[in-house]
Amino acid sequence: MLFGIISLTFFLVRLAPGNPFSAERNISPAILRNLEARYKLSGSLLEQYKNYLLNLCHGDLMLSTRYRNRSVNEIIGQTLPVSITLGGCSFVLALAFGISSGCLSAFFWNKPFDKITQGITLMGISIPSFVLAPICVLIFAILLRLLPPAGWGSIEKLILPSFCLGIPYGCVVCRLTRSAMLEVLHSDYIRTAKAKGLTESSILFVHGLKAAASPIIAYSGPLAANLLTGSMVIEQIFGISGMGSFFVDGVLNRDVFLVSGVTLVYSLLLILFNLLADMLCLLFDKRIVLE
Amino acid sequence: MPPVRQKNCFGIKKSKGGFPFRTFSLFFLLVLLSLIGPWFYPQSLYKTTNEILLPPSLSHIFGTDIHGRDLFIRILFGARISFGVGFSGSLISLLIGVTYGSIAAYAGGKIDRMMMQLVDLLYSLPVLVFVIVLIAIFENPLRAFLFHSHLESLLPYSRIILLLVGLGFVEWLTMARVVRSRVLILKESLFVQAAKVLGQNSFKILLKHIFPNIAGLVIVYLTLTIPTVILEESFLSFLGLGVEPPSSSLGSLLSDGANAINPVKISWWLLFFPGLYLSLTLWSLNVFGEWLRDKLDPKTR
Numbered sequence: 001m002l003f004g005i006i007s008l009t010f011f012l013v014r015l016a017p018g019n020p021f022s023a024e025r026n027i028s029p030a031i032l033r034n035l036e037a038r039y040k041l042s043g044s045l046l047e048q049y050k051n052y053l054l055n056l057c058h059g060d061l062m063l064s065t066r067y068r069n070r071s072v073n074e075i076i077g078q079t080l081p082v083s084i085t086l087g088g089c090s091f092v093l094a095l096a097f098g099i100s101s102g103c104l105s106a107f108f109w110n111k112p113f114d115k116i117t118q119g120i121t122l123m124g125i126s127i128p129s130f131v132l133a134p135i136c137v138l139i140f141a142i143l144l145r146l147l148p149p150a151g152w153g154s155i156e157k158l159i160l161p162s163f164c165l166g167i168p169y170g171c172v173v174c175r176l177t178r179s180a181m182l183e184v185l186h187s188d189y190i191r192t193a194k195a196k197g198l199t200e201s202s203i204l205f206v207h208g209l210k211a212a213a214s215p216i217i218a219y220s221g222p223l224a225a226n227l228l229t230g231s232m233v234i235e236q237i238f239g240i241s242g243m244g245s246f247f248v249d250g251v252l253n254r255d256v257f258l259v260s261g262v263t264l265v266y267s268l269l270l271i272l273f274n275l276l277a278d279m280l281c282l283l284f285d286k287r288i289v290l291e
Numbered sequence: 292m293p294p295v296r297q298k299n300c301f302g303i304k305k306s307k308g309g310f311p312f313r314t315f316s317l318f319f320l321l322v323l324l325s326l327i328g329p330w331f332y333p334q335s336l337y338k339t340t341n342e343i344l345l346p347p348s349l350s351h352i353f354g355t356d357i358h359g360r361d362l363f364i365r366i367l368f369g370a371r372i373s374f375g376v377g378f379s380g381s382l383i384s385l386l387i388g389v390t391y392g393s394i395a396a397y398a399g400g401k402i403d404r405m406m407m408q409l410v411d412l413l414y415s416l417p418v419l420v421f422v423i424v425l426i427a428i429f430e431n432p433l434r435a436f437l438f439h440s441h442l443e444s445l446l447p448y449s450r451i452i453l454l455l456v457g458l459g460f461v462e463w464l465t466m467a468r469v470v471r472s473r474v475l476i477l478k479e480s481l482f483v484q485a486a487k488v489l490g491q492n493s494f495k496i497l498l499k500h501i502f503p504n505i506a507g508l509v510i511v512y513l514t515l516t517i518p519t520v521i522l523e524e525s526f527l528s529f530l531g532l533g534v535e536p537p538s539s540s541l542g543s544l545l546s547d548g549a550n551a552i553n554p555v556k557i558s559w560w561l562l563f564f565p566g567l568y569l570s571l572t573l574w575s576l577n578v579f580g581e582w583l584r585d586k587l588d589p590k591t592r
Contacts, residue, residue, distance in 0.1 A: 126574035128522055130529050130542075131566035134549035138559060142552065222414060229419040233529055237549055247420070248530055251427045259424065266417055 072261035075246055080265065082152060083242035086234070087227045089158060090166035094223065097166070098173025099209070099216065105174070106181035107204055117174065124171030130233045133164035137237070150239040157238075165234045169223055176219055180212035187211075213284045221274045228266055311582045318575035321568065325370035332364050344551075344558050354560040356547065362560060365539060366568050372540040373569070376455045377521035383459025384520070385513050388466025389505070393497055395467070396474035407471065410464050418461035419523060423532055425457045426450070450535050454527065458520050466512050473505050507587045514580040518573045525569060541569045 105117040140160060141149035151157050184190065185208055193203050232244030243262055250258035340359035347354040353362035395406040433449050445452070477483060478501075486496050521541075527533035528542030529549075536543070548562030 122577065123570075123574065126518075126577055127566070127570045128525065128573070130526065130549070131545060131562075131570060134545075134552050134562050135566065138552050138557065138562070142557065225417045229417045229526075233526060236530065248423070248532070251423050251532070259427075263420060263424070266420060270417065 072257050075258065076243065076261060076265055079241060079243040079246055082240060083228075083231055083235075083244060085158070086161055086165065086240065086242060087224070087231055089162035090169070090227055090231075091220075091224065093162055093166035094170040094173055094227075095216075095220070097170035099177050101170075102174040102177025103181055103204055103209060106178045106185060106208075107200070109182060109185075114178075118178075121171035121174045124168055125175075127168065129164050129168050129230050130237065132167065133161070133234055133237045136160055136164055150237075152238075152240045161234050161238045161240065164237075165227060165230050169226060169230075173216060173219065173223070176215055177212065180215045181208055184208050184211045210284065214281050217277050217281045217284065221270070221277045224273045225270055228270070311578055314575045314578040314582075317571065318579060321370065321572050321575070322374060325367045325374060328367045329364060329371075332361075332367070344556070344561075346558075347560050353564045354558070356561060357551065357558075362544075362564060365544060366541070366565055369539045369541045369544050369565065370568055370572070372451065372534055372538060373521050373524055373542070373572075376451060376458070376524045376540070377517045380455040380458040380462065380520040380524070381513055381516040383456060384462040384466060384516055385509060386463075387460065388463035388512075389470050389502075389509060391463065392467035392470030393474045393501060393505075396471040397478060397493060397497060397501075399475075399478075403471075407468075410467055413461070414464055419526065422454075422457040422461055422523075423527065423530075425460075426453050426527070426532055429453055447538065450533065451538075454524060454533055455520075458523055462516055462520055462523075466509070466516065469508060469512055470505055473508055474501055477501050477504055511580065511583045511587050514576065514583055518576040518580070521569075521576075522573060541565050545569070 101117055101121070105114040108114045137149050137160065140147045147160050148154075148157050149160075181204075190203060190207060193207050198207075228244070231242060232248055234240070235242040235245040236248070243265070246258065247262045249255075250262065340355070342351075342355050343357055343359045345351055345355040351361050351363065353366065356362055356365065391406065391410075395403045398406075430449060430453060433453060434446060437445050437449060483496060483500050486500055491499075524533055524540060525542030525545065528540045529546045531543075531546065534540040534543055539547075544565040545562065548558075548565055551558040551561045
């Protein structure tokens with residue numbers, strides 16, 4: 001599958017007419033040849049493809065054509081930790097917010113708390129992160145001067161971006177948790193647990209959540225994918241030099257190897273993540289049996 | 292703790308039956324405003340003037356932007372493009388999703404499993420990344436094509452065309468899944484079996500017997516796809532990968548607004564009003580779509 005993705009991106013990006021250097025005005029053919037040789041873009045398409053795959057096997061993602069003298073490995077090596085920290089924080093935030101509020105709102109079903117939460121989460125789903133983020137910057141950074149408006153490197157600088165990235169998805173998780181919980185809370189064994197005299201909180205969080213966990217875990221795969229794409233915008237707004245912003249830049253400047261490299265890393269991350277989610281699903285829900 | 296004996300509650304918001312009239316009329320109003328609003332608004336307001344960055348007032352109810360254009364009219368034009376992309380992108384996704392889902396279900400067996408595995412796979416990929424790559428790649432070829440086939444009038448819209456096709460091509464997954472599960476049931480029903488016995492060919496069975504029966508379901512999911520496509524279009528435009536100036540969509544207006552936020556001069560209206568318009572649209576469509584789903588899709592009832 002990974003191989004398919006690699007080939008697909010490579011050919012798509014390479015098949016596009018015009019090469020990365022044609023944007024620069026009037027390069028003499030000799031220079032063009034040298035450039036192509038340097039970036040290993042000479043020869044027929046198949047040769048290039050073979051070359052690229054060979055290099056890939058050695059873990060070499062080639063040179064970036066946009067950022068002179070920097071290899072794609074180097075760029076990804078520098079930006080990946082940033083993106084992972086941001087994505088991870090938002091992920092944890094989305095899950096923590098979503099699961100806790102979802103459980104509580106299922107617990108207080110049809111009470112004011114539930115209705116308010118439902119209203120807020122519906123609003124949260126409808127306000128995309130790229131609307132939420134500038135508004136948060138305006139309020140918390142510029143008007144109240146509580147948090148830094150942009151940048152990277154300290155804990156305070158992490159709060160706003162991960163909040164803005166995580167909360168819209170937290171709302172989705174909340175609604176998901178609530179509906180899964182409600183379904184579970186109607187089942188017989190919950191009634192048994194109640195009859196046994198267990199406390200409500202232990203019913204809710206131990207018995208209920210365990211059974212309601214599988215849809216949440218199943219959603220976490222797409223959630224991670226959404227966070228990845230969402231981080232492009234957040235990185236742009238907060239001026240964070242993560243992988244997303246480099247990706248957008250690479251696409252705009254037709255940087256073949258940067259785009260394929262980043263796409264590759266994205267896909268790799270997501271495949272790993274889905275694998276993990278599937279395994280967790282198995283762990284939580286014993287009813288799923290591997291064939 | 293919900294009462295245990297309550298039977299009619301199956302998770303997703305319990306529909307109290309009533310048509311969400313206020314929400315629907317809000318959406319209707321927003322669409323109507325963007326469609327016919329510009330006609331009633333003096334055209335002169337769309338031109339660039341010296342009155343830059345004026346806060347909202349009586350003559351410019353949403354204020355003016357950095358080039359002195361009236362923000363209200365820009366939002367209306369932007370919403371027009373956003374709605375257009377949303378509707379047509381969803382229609383494309385409908386076409387693909389329904390065809391794909393019904394073929395998978397109708398063929399059954401190995402083909403079905405393979406086709407659905409592809410859907411599962413695409414579900415967990417960052418599809419927008421592929422849309423971005425697609426847009427970057429096919430922009431110039433499309434321009435060349437339009438130029439050679441004497442459709443020059445469409446040239447300014449080449450990005451938008453790509454955008455809606457690209458988004459349509461990635462948003463069909465849910466539709467395919469839902470349609471498949473419904474067709475699987477319908478396939479076994481008596482009237483389809485009867486048609487099969489009478490020697491009707493598969494294509495005609497799909498067209499005449501199955502499609503009319505999934506129409507309601509398809510409309511529900513179409514309503515739920517539109518806000519997603521609008522959101523993604525705005526997302527891409529925000530990044531500068533979607534609609535290009537001088538035309539604008541809600542996303543590019545928001546991006547202008549986000550750039551206008553700085554400690555020196557806060558032009559909050561540039562950010563607030565497009566954001567409000569977009570959020571209200573998404574909100575009303577989501578509420579309406581969920582209501583329709585509760586109403587028409589028996590699975591969630």
